[in-house]
Amino acid sequence: MFNKLCIIGVGLIGGSVAKAARANGLAHHIVGYGREQDVVNLQTAKQLGVIDEFYIDDIKHAVQNADCVLIATPVASIEAIFQQLKPVWSADTIYTDVGSTKVSVLAAAERVFGDIPDNVVAAHPIAGAEQSGVEAALVDLFIHKRLIITPASHTNAEAVQKIKQFWQGFGALVSVMDAQHHDSILAATSHLPHILAFALVDMLGHKDEKTEIFKYAAGGFRDFTRIASSDPTMWKDICAANKQEILPLIEQLRAELAKIHGLLANDDYQQLFSTFAYANSARQRFLNQFEVPIMSKSITFHIQNGGKLQGEARVPGDKSMSHRSIMLGSLAEGVTHVKGFLEAEDALATLQAFRDMSVEIEDPVNGELTIHGVGKHGLKAPKNDLYLGNSGTSMRLLSGLLAGQPFNSVLTGDKSLSGRPMKRVTEPLALMGADIKTTEKGTAPLYITGKAGQLNGIDYVMPMASAQVKSCLILAGMYAQGATSVTEPAPTRDHTERMLAGFSYPVKQEGSKVTVTADGKLTAADIDVPSDISSAAFFLVGASIAEGSDLLLKHVGINPTRTGVIDILRLMGANIEVLNEREVGGEPVADLRVRSSQLKGIDIPEHLVPLAIDEFPVLFVAAACAEGQTRLSGAEELRVKESDRIQVMADGLQILGVDAVPTEDGMIIQGGGNIGGGTVTSHGDHRIAMAFSIAGLRASAPITVLDCANVNTSFPEFKDLVKRLGLDLVCEES
Numbered sequence: 001m002f003n004k005l006c007i008i009g010v011g012l013i014g015g016s017v018a019k020a021a022r023a024n025g026l027a028h029h030i031v032g033y034g035r036e037q038d039v040v041n042l043q044t045a046k047q048l049g050v051i052d053e054f055y056i057d058d059i060k061h062a063v064q065n066a067d068c069v070l071i072a073t074p075v076a077s078i079e080a081i082f083q084q085l086k087p088v089w090s091a092d093t094i095y096t097d098v099g100s101t102k103v104s105v106l107a108a109a110e111r112v113f114g115d116i117p118d119n120v121v122a123a124h125p126i127a128g129a130e131q132s133g134v135e136a137a138l139v140d141l142f143i144h145k146r147l148i149i150t151p152a153s154h155t156n157a158e159a160v161q162k163i164k165q166f167w168q169g170f171g172a173l174v175s176v177m178d179a180q181h182h183d184s185i186l187a188a189t190s191h192l193p194h195i196l197a198f199a200l201v202d203m204l205g206h207k208d209e210k211t212e213i214f215k216y217a218a219g220g221f222r223d224f225t226r227i228a229s230s231d232p233t234m235w236k237d238i239c240a241a242n243k244q245e246i247l248p249l250i251e252q253l254r255a256e257l258a259k260i261h262g263l264l265a266n267d268d269y270q271q272l273f274s275t276f277a278y279a280n281s282a283r284q285r286f287l288n289q290f291e292v293p294i295m296s297k298s299i300t301f302h303i304q305n306g307g308k309l310q311g312e313a314r315v316p317g318d319k320s321m322s323h324r325s326i327m328l329g330s331l332a333e334g335v336t337h338v339k340g341f342l343e344a345e346d347a348l349a350t351l352q353a354f355r356d357m358s359v360e361i362e363d364p365v366n367g368e369l370t371i372h373g374v375g376k377h378g379l380k381a382p383k384n385d386l387y388l389g390n391s392g393t394s395m396r397l398l399s400g401l402l403a404g405q406p407f408n409s410v411l412t413g414d415k416s417l418s419g420r421p422m423k424r425v426t427e428p429l430a431l432m433g434a435d436i437k438t439t440e441k442g443t444a445p446l447y448i449t450g451k452a453g454q455l456n457g458i459d460y461v462m463p464m465a466s467a468q469v470k471s472c473l474i475l476a477g478m479y480a481q482g483a484t485s486v487t488e489p490a491p492t493r494d495h496t497e498r499m500l501a502g503f504s505y506p507v508k509q510e511g512s513k514v515t516v517t518a519d520g521k522l523t524a525a526d527i528d529v530p531s532d533i534s535s536a537a538f539f540l541v542g543a544s545i546a547e548g549s550d551l552l553l554k555h556v557g558i559n560p561t562r563t564g565v566i567d568i569l570r571l572m573g574a575n576i577e578v579l580n581e582r583e584v585g586g587e588p589v590a591d592l593r594v595r596s597s598q599l600k601g602i603d604i605p606e607h608l609v610p611l612a613i614d615e616f617p618v619l620f621v622a623a624a625c626a627e628g629q630t631r632l633s634g635a636e637e638l639r640v641k642e643s644d645r646i647q648v649m650a651d652g653l654q655i656l657g658v659d660a661v662p663t664e665d666g667m668i669i670q671g672g673g674n675i676g677g678g679t680v681t682s683h684g685d686h687r688i689a690m691a692f693s694i695a696g697l698r699a700s701a702p703i704t705v706l707d708c709a710n711v712n713t714s715f716p717e718f719k720d721l722v723k724r725l726g727l728d729l730v731c732e733e734s
């Protein structure tokens, strides 16, 4: 694959890369490079056949005509290596590295070159050993090990692809993410454990000099301290390079130790046991993932620019209603059949949580499932933590429901969900008497102590327009003494209220105030979930902006608390017809016909914001294609979704050459210009990934969207459907 591979620093990692590349036919000629002090190591590498030749202090000849230069030196030296490479830099060469911290490597490139060159592909194999030197190099060191690539926003997509294939060629499991995300993960799972091992051995080593305690240390001590045998210079450098991420973790660890100290000092063995038991199950979760043969996949969308959308489609079921169908169907008495259920990761996380609480749920197959309701008081304590993946709706609604149960529970989620604000639900729940612990930042995991019979109703005026907060409090109110009322500052989706009514549970609606009490029961009722207007939105925008488009979207939910996207697009001049309006299971439904038209920029009325809250990523794409300026304000909630949807969209649009300026609570987009091609990242946010894919319809060059696996949380069929309707999208899994 590479004719000439030059490895700078042929130690354990560099040597292992060389051996694996040779064994797998991925490099014809392998050259080593080092300084005077590396001569013995390089001679050994050549004698062992790890490299074909080497150069000492002659970087010009070492890298000449190399199609790939791999820097395998400690992170602290990478800036100096870039300095040496600068005079002999070639646009035809890919430069990559294996450094353990990535923000520092990219910053070093920026300092040396003024900007990160687009042929620098930063990477990090998560593999290693305590030994060093080329003699310790292993041909199979990277098999089934993670390799993380952290491209900058403008890194050449072809170069990223080549480095990906190179590592995959010898068995590594490649993921792509941004450098800061990489550094925060590694700080927690690698750097902090090393610091801990070094610190413990440092402390005990001094004791041992006086009292010989090591003589009696056994396997546990050996296992725990294994990583303190790692190279101290290398680890000093790694800690220095990633100190921004490491220091807050040390503070957290300090607090954890103080907690344990307090529990012991106060003879609180129950809590001590809980802490140890939680850690034990968390470690089991860590071990379990190794039993899964294929680790979670990294998905990239490659979109060929141009095309138009034509034909007829039914997008999958509404996500919000699918969650609620499982929740309320489980609490009902009797059997509930659901049609149109969204079989995507978020709604399936809710389904699994109820199975974990002993509700029998059959299937789903083709969107149909059967729930054997256990009644309002029939849920059973889950044996393990309830893992809710990426789903904010699952976590926030469940926190209200579980606050009043006769058992304790723990709610966890993925990285994105674990960063989202939960105080918006835990604070009003606390006013009701709930006991929910969060992290100091007010984020998950949520530790819920069930307070059956002890919650009290409240009259709560929500500070933000949020259907999740409203629904959470309604669910808690169903277990509270007295009435629970929630007043919203602006209308938000009302699926919980409608569905409760469908299950014959009394709900009182007076203007913007909704009230429930514990008096009532849910009676099973069949549910027909319509198509999700949030998923249809990608096609409403796509067909509007791509000339010659004509699309019919069937059976779409048009609940007035969700149709802001239609109103906004119509204000922009879109040609959308609402046909065949009808009511299905208490929810209004219609077919939507959309044809292309020239859009114009507008000031988006603030009252429409909560009614289109999830559609703004793709509405920003519409604004980029519209004539004139579009201005959004009053949408600060977008900053706390699966990603910061204001910043992430503005960054991506700017990469594509669009004049998009983020503001605190919205964005200003000058439309009408060209949407260019390029590589953007979705930051793991499904709606961002799909929005940038749709932008391809009007782009002047291909668009690559990184980190698209989470499209599976709401719309797994997106890539196939959009292809069938006319967008040339290739999905690459690795």
Ligand code: SPQ
Binding pocket: 319, 320, 321, 346, 390, 391, 392, 393, 394, 465, 466, 467, 468, 469, 471, 493, 613, 614, 637, 641, 642, 687, 714
């Ligand atoms: O479930 P999650 O992750 O919060 O999903 C999102 C989405 O884009 O799919 C938000 F990021 O939708 C929310 C929506 O934004 C779903 C929802 C609901 O079902 O009640 C309500 C909205 O959130 P909020 O915070 O405004 O209440």
